[in-house]
Amino acid sequence: MRLLFLLLIAGFGLSSCNGPLGHSGSVSGQRVVVSVAASLSDAVGDVANVFEKETGIHVIVNAAGSQILATQIIEEVPVDVFISADHRQMLRAIDRGKIDEGTIRDLLSNQLVVIVPSDRSMSINRPLDLIEQSVRRVALGDPEVVPAGVYAREYFDEVGVWNALTSKIVPTRNVRAALRAVEAGTVDAGVVYRTDMRTSLGAVIAFDVPVDRAPRITYPAALLADLPHPESAVQFFAFLQTAKAQHIFEAYGFIFLVAH
Amino acid sequence: MSELLEVTGFTVLMASVATLVMLPPGICVGWLLARRQFYGRSVLETVVTLPLVVPPVATGLILLKLLGRRGWLGGVMDSVGVDIVFTWKAVVVAMAVMGFPLLVRSARAGFEAVDRRYEGVAATLGASPVKVFLTISLPLARRGILAGAVLGFSRAIGEFGATIMIAGSLPGSRTLSVAIYRHAELGQDAAAAVLIIAAVAIGFVAVHVANRLGVAT
Amino acid sequence: MVSKHSLLTLAIQLRQGGFSLDVSVETEAQAVAIVGPSGSGKTTMLDAVAGLRRPDAGLIQVGQEILFNSHSGTNLPSHERRIGYVPQDLALFPHLTVQQNVLYGVSNAATEEHGRPVLQILEIQELLSRTIDSLSGGERQRVALARALMVRPRILLLDEPLAALDIALRDRILPYLERVREELKTPMIYVSHVPDEIRQIADWVIRLDAGQVVGSSVPAEAFGAETGNLTSPTRRRER
Numbered sequence: 179m180r181l182l183f184l185l186l187i188a189g190f191g192l193s194s195c196n197g198p199l200g201h202s203g204s205v206s207g208q209r210v211v212v213s214v215a216a217s218l219s220d221a222v223g224d225v226a227n228v229f230e231k232e233t234g235i236h237v238i239v240n241a242a243g244s245q246i247l248a249t250q251i252i253e254e255v256p257v258d259v260f261i262s263a264d265h266r267q268m269l270r271a272i273d274r275g276k277i278d279e280g281t282i283r284d285l286l287s288n289q290l291v292v293i294v295p296s297d298r299s300m301s302i303n304r305p306l307d308l309i310e311q312s313v314r315r316v317a318l319g320d321p322e323v324v325p326a327g328v329y330a331r332e333y334f335d336e337v338g339v340w341n342a343l344t345s346k347i348v349p350t351r352n353v354r355a356a357l358r359a360v361e362a363g364t365v366d367a368g369v370v371y372r373t374d375m376r377t378s379l380g381a382v383i384a385f386d387v388p389v390d391r392a393p394r395i396t397y398p399a400a401l402l403a404d405l406p407h408p409e410s411a412v413q414f415f416a417f418l419q420t421a422k423a424q425h426i427f428e429a430y431g432f433i434f435l436v437a438h
Numbered sequence: 439m440s441e442l443l444e445v446t447g448f449t450v451l452m453a454s455v456a457t458l459v460m461l462p463p464g465i466c467v468g469w470l471l472a473r474r475q476f477y478g479r480s481v482l483e484t485v486v487t488l489p490l491v492v493p494p495v496a497t498g499l500i501l502l503k504l505l506g507r508r509g510w511l512g513g514v515m516d517s518v519g520v521d522i523v524f525t526w527k528a529v530v531v532a533m534a535v536m537g538f539p540l541l542v543r544s545a546r547a548g549f550e551a552v553d554r555r556y557e558g559v560a561a562t563l564g565a566s567p568v569k570v571f572l573t574i575s576l577p578l579a580r581r582g583i584l585a586g587a588v589l590g591f592s593r594a595i596g597e598f599g600a601t602i603m604i605a606g607s608l609p610g611s612r613t614l615s616v617a618i619y620r621h622a623e624l625g626q627d628a629a630a631a632v633l634i635i636a637a638v639a640i641g642f643v644a645v646h647v648a649n650r651l652g653v654a655t
Numbered sequence: 656m657v658s659k660h661s662l663l664t665l666a667i668q669l670r671q672g673g674f675s676l677d678v679s680v681e682t683e684a685q686a687v688a689i690v691g692p693s694g695s696g697k698t699t700m701l702d703a704v705a706g707l708r709r710p711d712a713g714l715i716q717v718g719q720e721i722l723f724n725s726h727s728g729t730n731l732p733s734h735e736r737r738i739g740y741v742p743q744d745l746a747l748f749p750h751l752t753v754q755q756n757v758l759y760g761v762s763n764a765a766t767e768e769h770g771r772p773v774l775q776i777l778e779i780q781e782l783l784s785r786t787i788d789s790l791s792g793g794e795r796q797r798v799a800l801a802r803a804l805m806v807r808p809r810i811l812l813l814d815e816p817l818a819a820l821d822i823a824l825r826d827r828i829l830p831y832l833e834r835v836r837e838e839l840k841t842p843m844i845y846v847s848h849v850p851d852e853i854r855q856i857a858d859w860v861i862r863l864d865a866g867q868v869v870g871s872s873v874p875a876e877a878f879g880a881e882t883g884n885l886t887s888p889t890r891r892r893e894r
Binding site: 211213216217219220238239240241242246249250253254255256354357374376377378 | 523622623
Binding site: 553555556558559560561562563564565566567570573574577578 | 702705706707732733734735736737738739740742744746748749750759760802803806
């Protein structure tokens with residue numbers, strides 16, 4: 179009990195600072211809050227660091243599943259910028275009038291890749307190779323629900339191998355699970371995002387899904403209609419679209435969509 | 439390493455605060471359900487059990503609707519200049535709400551196990567109902583209450599769904615579970631593993647402390 | 656104020672589950688014994704007097720004080736009745752020391768004057784710092800008695816106080832009870848099934864069976880073959 183009491187006193191000591199949103203945390207005291215899809219968390223974090231060094235504005239990155247981010251925005255949490263992993267969640271926020279629609283743009287895209295376990299000797303170079311008898315199981319995000327799985331099915335359908343593949347498909351709960359299955363060697367191949375491969379051990383890319391043949395995967399970004407920190411928000415949003423930001427995103431494997 | 443310390447320390451601190459916050463109401467509700475019949479009793483029971491049976495994210499959404507700027511509680515707070523959502527206070531709220539049902543159950547069992555004869559004799563000796571509660575019921579129920587506190591604390595440590603909804607995933611106020619999720623989503627298995635070990639270690643300590651206190655969990 | 660002429664008036668009707676208690680007692684005796692087979696309602700009767708159970712109807716009056724009256728709606732809560740209750744299982748508070756148990760009902764100021772005779776009579780002094788679980792059967796009995804007496808109750812309720820003790824111990828404790836009766840003059844209701852105890856302590860005996868009073872008499876007559884059992888309660892002159 180005494181321990182709890184001590185911890186409580188420490189806790190009240192903490193209450194003098196209101197958490198990250200209460201920090202000054204920067205020279206000028208300005209800040210901007212950004213809600214980003216979980217998969218973008220590191221990349222946007224790096225962009226934010228560069229931005230902070232240049233402008234002194236503190237960037238607070240809130241990363242979670244896009245569905246949760248959209249729900250939070252609808253309930254008017256204090257956020258300036260929203261970067262979603264798909265259009266559906268952005269649309270939810272738009273429908274409730276929370277987004278400044280004039281600022282919406284497709285910021286990033288991703289590329290699908292077909293991968294195999296790194297210790298397999300099979301050579302798979304194109305979609306037709308997947309129909310071979312030697313390939314027994316292929317892991318995908320569930321093509322009924324998971325965006326990456328939906329995209330993969332569209333591609334395989336387009337190149338005419340989907341029907342032959344259906345019996346081999348192992349649907350997974352999300353893309354990460356498909357990646358793990360390939361890394362563990364429990365399947366012979368899988369389809370994931372290029373960006374997922376950056377930190378992967380145990381799997382290698384067999385071939386890229388050509389961007390022009392594949393459905394468009396996009397990460398839309400927008401400013402909120404009601405900005406808690408208007409000046410900083412506009413500045414950061416602009417920075418996201420600069421060449422410096424492009425450099426960082428591409429290093430993570432994303433495709434940068436903003437034209438110059 | 440510094441993330442490990444920061445996140446673990448923050449999570450343990452928040453869980454402790456949440457446990458202390460839920461103790462007084464938890465003890466009261468536990469006692470009420472153990473000792474008193476009253477109109478609306480089953481409603482209270484149901485409301486208290488809700489966070490246990492409803493998915494945590496749903497509880498988080500309800501809390502967000504209450505505490506967000508549009509919510510009636512949040513609107514009041516906003517006008518007074520108090521921020522809860524996206525701050526450490528939201529972490530405490532999420533943890534306390536999720537741990538509360540476990541505390542109440544255990545506290546209630548603790549009170550039910552107190553022989554009413556003791557309370558009756560204490561009353562004949564001139565003790566008012568308040569004095570009986572403080573000097574007899576509460577001390578004799580302390581095992582159940584302590585077990586409830588340990589359970590509530592453990593639940594708070596592991597809490598994720600409601601936390602991420604109302605507290606977000608912000609550097610500096612990330613809990614252990616939220617940090618683990620973040621690393622897992624980014625494929626940073628090593629970093630996730632370190633935090634998972636920390637979470638398991640805390641669980642071990644909690645169970646050990648409970649056993650030392652002689653309470654069954 | 657309690658006096659030798661204290662009058663005990665009980666009319667209690669109480670139904671619980673399948674059991675029905677319906678008793679009527681009026682007496683000037685200082686020490687009233689209640690006898691009867693188990694399940695006849697003796698403990699329930701004591702509980703009602705103590706305020707731990709609420710009769711469906713009736714009257715409970717000790718001396719001039721009305722503790723319960725269903726006609727007028729009076730129901731004094733237990734903590735205002737000034738009853739000293741020693742239940743069958745003693746109910747000594749396990750988490751408190753002997754001293755804390757004994758002094759539970761009193762504030763410090765009261766103990767000095769009034770408590771000393773109680774501690775003396777029951778020889779509690781050397782037990783005060785002990786824990787409850789370290790006490791012997793006889794010691795527990797004395798502590799429970801002391802605790803009840805310490806609040807200067809207007810009436811003492813004793814539920815088979817010596818039942819759990821062996822003969823030797825009983826013979827040792829009985830004098831304490833007698834001294835309590837003689838020196839502190841506290842009226843008492845004493846539930847027991849042991850004739851010797853009753854003969855030594857009680858002025859009047861009431862017999863219960865299946866929730867009803869089936870007879871009352873002086874102790875000497877109470878345990879004769881059948882002669883002691885009168886069929887209706889009578890008012891007993893003070894001895």
